[in-house]
Amino acid sequence: MSETKQVVVITGAGSGIGRATSLKFAANGDNVVLVDFDQQTGEETLKMVKEQGGEGIFVQANVANSEDVQNYVNKTVEAYGRIDVFFNNAGVLQKMALFADIEETELDRILSVKRERCIPWHEIRAEGNGKARQRRHHKHGFDGGYSQ
Numbered sequence: 215m216s217e218t219k220q221v222v223v224i225t226g227a228g229s230g231i232g233r234a235t236s237l238k239f240a241a242n243g244d245n246v247v248l249v250d251f252d253q254q255t256g257e258e259t260l261k262m263v264k265e266q267g268g269e270g271i272f273v274q275a276n277v278a279n280s281e282d283v284q285n286y287v288n289k290t291v292e293a294y295g296r297i298d299v300f301f302n303n304a305g306v307l308q309k310m311a312l313f314a315d316i317e318e319t320e321l322d323r324i325l326s327v328k329r330e331r332c333i334p335w336h337e338i339r340a341e342g343n344g345k346a347r348q349r350r351h352h353k354h355g356f357d358g359g360y361s362q
């Protein structure tokens with residue numbers, strides 16, 4: 215177990231790699247914030263975290279939706295005061311196909327998740343006004359603010 219508890223946001227926590235990563239961080243003593251748009255599987259992961267003695271919350275969200283992203287960032291800072299790690303894992307896998315054969319609507323769906331799921335990009339765009347800004351950090355992580 216690490217000496218310092220981290221606050222870790224894991225998207226796509228309801229399944230596969232996201233679930234396994236959530237359980238691993240929680241077993242390490244970290245506080246985990248589980249994000250998924252599937253409420254049932256997200257809550258199942260939270261139950262598994264608690265059953266192994268871990269601490270966490272679940273926030274239902276679509277990572278491709280800006281308001282949802284802001285909401286899980288706010289809920290994390292409210293619950294634990296900061297964010298140390300983003301594990302931006304949520305994503306959709308498409309059927310194996312040649313790039314040229316993928317429908318445009320399918321490509322949009324895949325890319326919207328990959329593009330929007332990263333809060334630093336999202337917030338820098340909103341707050342930066344075209345200037346490069348440096349994220350203001352707590353000792354170890356993000357506290358929701360910026361400095362120039």
Ligand SMILES: NC(=O)c1ccc[n+]([C@@H]2O[C@H](COP(=O)([O-])OP(=O)(O)OC[C@H]3O[C@@H](n4cnc5c(N)ncnc54)[C@H](O)[C@@H]3O)[C@@H](O)[C@H]2O)c1
Binds near residue numbers: 226228232255305307
């Ligand atoms: N498994 C692989 O072989 C593989 C290979 C290459 C890349 N990846 C990437 O790794 C990541 C995880 O893969 P996995 O196999 O664990 O996938 P998975 O399908 O088992 O889990 C993905 C989770 O993300 C959630 N999710 C999907 N879109 C979301 C959205 N918009 N908002 C919130 N939650 C959303 C799903 O509900 C699901 O719980 C994905 O980004 C995937 O593209 C996986």
